[in-house]
Amino acid sequence: MKTNIVLLGPPGSGKGTQGEMLSRELGYVRLSTGDMLREAKRDGTPLGLQAKEYMDCGALVPNELIIDLMMERIEELGEGAPVVFDGFPRTVEQADALGDEVDVDLALNLDVDDAELVNRVTRRRSCPKCNAVYHLDFNPPAKPDACDKCGSALYQRDDDKEATFVNRLATYRENTLPLIEYYERRGNLRTIKGTGDIGEIFEKVKDAVL
Ligand code: ADP
Ligand code: ADP
Ligand code: ZN
Numbered sequence: 433m434k435t436n437i438v439l440l441g442p443p444g445s446g447k448g449t450q451g452e453m454l455s456r457e458l459g460y461v462r463l464s465t466g467d468m469l470r471e472a473k474r475d476g477t478p479l480g481l482q483a484k485e486y487m488d489c490g491a492l493v494p495n496e497l498i499i500d501l502m503m504e505r506i507e508e509l510g511e512g513a514p515v516v517f518d519g520f521p522r523t524v525e526q527a528d529a530l531g532d533e534v535d536v537d538l539a540l541n542l543d544v545d546d547a548e549l550v551n552r553v554t555r556r557r558s559c560p561k562c563n564a565v566y567h568l569d570f571n572p573p574a575k576p577d578a579c580d581k582c583g584s585a586l587y588q589r590d591d592d593k594e595a596t597f598v599n600r601l602a603t604y605r606e607n608t609l610p611l612i613e614y615y616e617r618r619g620n621l622r623t624i625k626g627t628g629d630i631g632e633i634f635e636k637v638k639d640a641v642l
Contacts, residue, residue: 433458433538434641437516438530440611441542443600444553445626446633448565450542451518451631452642453634463505464518465498467563470589473561481534490591490599492522492560492607499529522608527615540640542633546601552596557586571630 439447447519448464469487470481471576472517479501481491502520509515515534521527530536545553545582555568559579566573573579577586591600615621622640626633 433514435512435514435640436538437514438521438536438539438615439516439518439542440523440539440608440615441626442544442546442549442604442608443473443597444549444556445542446552447518447542449571449630450540450634451516452624454516454562454637455511457634458500458514458638458641460514460516461485461509461517462518463520464563465501465502465520465522467516468501469497470563487591488596490596490603492603495523495525495529498522501527502526502530503533515619516553519609521611522604524610524614535616536615536620538640539611539620539636541612541615541623541639543623544626549601550594550597552562556589556592558589559584560587565587568638599620609640 435531437454439451444534451462451464453493454460469480469483473484473548474480479497482497486493490560509629517530521530552567552570557566557568557573558564559582561584561594562579562582564581565578573586578584590596624633624636626639
């Protein structure tokens with residue numbers, strides 16, 4: 433089994449969904465910068481207050497804040513724990529910092545076209561408590577507006593409204609897309625078609641990591 437996996441892909445491509453399955457079914461520790469930042473925002477920590485202005489407009493939080501946060505989390509992990517990085521790295525500078533700390537065994541790129549991304553993101557609903565994600569049509573909760581896992585009321589992220597999503601997609605193209613070539617050059621890239629049945633995509637993800 434690959435030890436350190438990076439999930440690449442535009443907003444809405446399924447990183448959280450597949451990362452969560454890797455965690456549940458194969459025992460990976462999932463480190464999601466998006467979840468960490470939203471928690472920091474909710475708790476009103478200094479990091480959360482700083483991150484808010486960037487997140488709310490669909491820009492990236494500055495590299496130094498994110499890199500410090502991730503290095504702390506990596507140090508807390510036991511030696512050799514299998515980790516899936518979700519939403520990090522998002523810039524070449526972050527990828528270099530990660531590469532200095534761990535050997536990235538695999539960068540899994542989820543390929544989904546733009547038209548489907550808009551629909552996925554604007555109809556995504558999230559759990560504020562356990563971070564589970566749903567889709568109103570493709571992956572609805574059993575009871576409307578309630579989390580299957582913990583029962584909390586689901587919400588729509590502010591940055592999942594269409595106007596902010598457009599900025600996030602542009603940010604992705606400018607800053608994160610170059611990481612595909614970055615990992616390809618290192619021989620670590622695997623691209624998977626990210627459309628279709630969630631379980632079938634997970635089978636391909638498993639093929640790549642096992
Ligand atoms: P990301 O973490 O890359 O932003 P998510 O995993 O949160 O993406 O998925 C975005 C939205 O699309 C969520 O509402 C999720 O339920 C839904 N989704 C995930 N995978 C699929 C899929 N294969 N087909 C349809 N919808 C999906
Ligand atoms: P998605 O799952 O839709 O791709 P995330 O939950 O990963 O979105 O990220 C939400 C927001 O948090 C981003 O738009 C960005 O503002 C911030 N963020 C998350 N990860 C990073 C990162 N590695 N570097 C900079 N900003 C980040
Ligand atoms: Zn929940």
